[in-house]
Amino acid sequence: MTCGPHGPGSGSGSDAGTTATLDHTHLALVGSPNSGKTTLFNALTGLRAKTGNYPGVTVSRYEGRVEVDGQQVLLEDLPGTYSLDAISPDEQIVSDVLDPGDPTTVTPEGLLVTLDATTLRRSLRMLAQVLHTSVPTCVVLTFTDELYRRQGALDVEALRRALGVPVVAVVGGRRQQLGGLRALMVRPDEWSTPVVLPPTDPTGVTGWIDSVLTSSGYRLPVTDARTQRIDAVLLHPVWGSIVFALTMFAFFQVIFAVAAPLQGYIETFFAFLGDQVDAHVSIDWLASFLSDGILGGVGGVLVFLPQIALLFVLISLMEGVGYMARAAFLMDRVMAGAGLEGRAFVALLSSLACAIPGIMATRTLPSPRDRIATMMGAPLMTCSARLPVYVLLIGLLVDRDARFGPVGAQGVVMFALYLVGALSAMASAWLFSRIGRGTGPLLPFYMEMPPYRVPSLRSVGLAVYDACRGFLRKVAKIILGTTIVLWLLLNLPHPSDAQLRADGVEPSDRAAVSTYVIDHSAGAAVGRFVEPVFEPLGFDWRINVSVLASLSAREVFVATLGQVAAAENPDQPADALEQMTVADGPRAGEPLFTAPVLAALLVFFLYALQCMSTVGVLRRESGSWKWPAIAFGYLFVVAWSMAALTRLVVGAFV
Amino acid sequence: MSVMSFTLGQRRPTPRAVQVTTGSAAPAIPATATGTLAELDCGARARVTGVSGGADPATARRLVDLGFAPGAEVEMVRRAPMADPVVFRVAGYDIALRRMQARCIQVSTTS
Known part of the structure; x- marks a missing residue:
């Protein structure tokens, strides 16, 4: 009875297929x-x-x-x-x-x-x-x-x-x-x-x-007296809510603030390796490929590990102790508004740091329907990778000294972006749980409240190990692959010195060369090719190239735009961007980054799934390419529509 | 007992009971109030008389499997800050149900 075939195969990433043999x-x-x-x-x-x-x-x-x-x-x-x-x-x-x-x-x-x-x-x-x-x-x-x-x-x-x-x-x-x-x-x-x-x-x-x-x-x-005494406080309408808020604050701080320096070390280390490559490899394009393409990709994978490890330490501690069920109990009514249950709160909160741990945290949800609905909403929460993009664009859009009453206008815009992101995430989760419900009966909600127990450190360790290993095995190649493909797109074909001189670029002027390379790259051709699609948003091909480059990670948008604009310091391109003008077409000569275009860009980044790491982790956690494809598609359509709408509305007021 | 705050008048007409509804142990003399689990006050106890899953028989079956079988004694332990969900103690453990599920469980309290 153990020799039946194991499923229809279906290529759903089953790497643990049962091999029921006689031994x-x-x-x-x-x-x-x-x-x-x-x-x-x-x-x-x-x-x-x-x-x-x-x-x-x-x-x-x-x-x-x-x-x-x-x-x-x-x-x-x-x-x-x-x-x-x-x-x-x-x-x-x-x-x-x-x-x-x-x-x-x-x-x-x-x-x-x-x-x-x-x-x-x-x-x-x-x-x-x-x-x-x-x-x-x-x-x-x-x-x-x-x-x-x-x-x-x-x-x-x-x-x-x-x-x-x-x-x-x-x-x-x-x-x-x-x-x-x-x-x-x-x-x-x-x-x-x-x-x-x-x-x-x-x-x-x-x-x-x-x-x-x-x-x-x-x-x-x-009845466990200890559990009753603890519950009397932790589930109390007032004290319980305060403890919950503090716990969630600490939780968020750990994956946001404690992970940051660890991520900084990883980034510094890979930047150091990249410098070593630049110093020792004399062929420019090869050095760039090794340092930006390969090392950048590997670093781009490893940089997620601190957040994932810390998240799973916290989640498995909360699960092991029994607090997860209590937190879900307190939040259930709120989350029910989005068609979800209390436990989805932790996943959405984690997504404020990064959608990768957020989507992995949906494993705590018992219902697969809730899991998918939460995964579809999670990428809309404002993650830390959007911050550099928002800071740059808000800096261009809103004057530093502008105020709404007592508060700075820049801060108000930033807060609005966080708020709209969170509301959109809830709306999207609600919509997807509604769609999911159409295919089956409404699952009854029930949640066991286990007695408080001392968690097994072994189980915590294994959960962390399992999460990190799964991420590296299933997501690493997607991130690495994206980084390499994007490097090739943005750096090929590589011009010879003679070509550069013929076009009036001095080969020793690194900023000018890098602008020349990207201007003549395959990626620029793609950017020009898709220009009609993004024309209603006011994006020209240079913005398109930067949006394309940001698929490896949103913050790359800033540096790529800097590179395109030939900024002296590509990481601080604001001044160079203010000088940029529309290159051709009916608006030629006018400033490129007008208020409507900046607002449209902000809204585009709010909605679009500009992050192949998220796509990869969606693939891993949902078990097929179907859900990442749906997520990418619907978020692109929403991003485009909302950005076009924003440009119209802002354009009408300016 | 203060259990009588749970009144007959509030009882919603329950759709078809999927599993066994009432046990044969309907007491003759003591005052018996019947209603659903959703109407219990904090600390009140009741005995399950039947489970109906509304439109969905699978829900009724699951609630029975969770311990809300006819004859089981249930205690309402606490409500969440926004009144939903509610924690019940049944079969020796604590479980939270939303009111929508609690309404599927018919109970009787004897005073």
Whole structure:
């Protein structure tokens, strides 16, 4: 029964395809969220886990190898679920994998079902469903230590007799205690099976659960006093909201401010390497390719790692402690306005630092529909890469001394851009969750509030490692590839010294040469070619080239514009830009950066998905090219329309 | 008990009950109030009598699987600052439901 084909393939980036061969046993972990399932998986497999996607769906697939006495066990960590009656794609995976009749998935030879001993009355309900799949089953009881601490009682041996399947108690995924479980994992065909299957109707199941719990001497644990005391503060309408605001402020500070110097070190290091290349490679174009193309691309990938690592430290701590559910509880009403649930708040907040960690944070959302809707909104939050662009353009648009009452006008415009970005993100998420809802019934909202627990540092570490590794493996080549392609576009063909002199450019004048190169590059041809498209926004081909270059990272817009304008210092091009005039056409000779054009550019950058790193991470997190393509397309259309509208409106007032 | 603040008058007509609705344990003599989980006050306890998922039977099934099975005892623990969602204690654990889901769960309180 383990030789079925693994899905229709579909090229959805599944790099963890099951290879069910005869030389190892294939087991799967089944359990509800918060039942210690992933902690157990990490303890059993450690760093030998692989991440992939189930074919055709936005569901991550985790599997790892466990070696027991020289025998290999392949362990698959199925998505957490409260029931086998699936209501979401994640849960459908569990139902499909457990159904031997389903041809698209490989049914494992045995199931390890994690049951939280403190919530046995609920979790036995799913076990009753699992037993009906007739796949050999072994129960792994978790949190028995917590059960006893909270004055509950349970006779594990009696529970085993009542259920008729093997029952093993483990505590907190401590590796040394897993010996008994590991020994069992090798021979699922020898596990005992229940003599009589539990009933299937709800009332019958309730009776079955009552009799199982009675015969195994189960006493429901008292409510966790510690959790109640903490909740009384953290969920208090006033104190809870204050703590929440402070927590989120600290959270944002860490990924925004603490990550910044680390990113600075990475950038400095790669700039240093680039200088070394420039100093030692005498062929100009090769030095530029190595330092700007290759090193720039690698640096452009690594610069995201501090934010990703810090984000996942914070998220897995919040999840592990149990605060994530509380934060989501407090924010749920607000986020429901955007058709989302409370947990999406953390993802959108992270996107204020950068959309990359923001989109990766959508992993905390249980519903794939919410995940997609949040991913579609996240790129609209004003990320830190937009800041240099906004600062430059606002500096040109609004006079430094202009004031709206007591506040500077420049600050007001900046604030308006942040506000419009956030509102647009919410509107977009609302729209996409509406569209998603059209294809299925409204998912009921429920969220377990787990007791506060001390998080396992091992799980935190693994979550960080997994996130960084996944980013490097799946997104690095997209970022690196974009950087190299853009370098080629903006630097080829490379003129000879004779050509330069013939056109009156002194080859030793670096600024003039770099302007000449970009003016005659393939990218300039592209910029001229798309000029009619951007004409209604007032962009000429030079702005188009800079917009094109900013696809590698938005802040590149500033330096490229500087290069085009032959600014003495391309990173501070404001003065040179003010002098720029329209080169040809009916407006020839007039200033290029007029107020309507500047406003249109600002709005364009507010909406457009000018960031191939975001496209790459969307590809990774959604499992296919479909969603990044949709995101890029709809954001371009919105950006173009809003920018054209802005130019008209501002033009009417100036 | 102060549970009687939860009144008969507010009861919404519930659409078809998908799973088993009422148990046979309808008490004869003590005053029994019935309503939905959404009407419970903070700290109030009630017993689930049935679950209907509104238009969606899958919702009803899921609520039963989460522990809101007929016969289960539920306590309303707290409301979020903006009144929604609400935390309930059922089957030995705490779970937050939006009011829309809480309205799918019929309960009775005995005084």
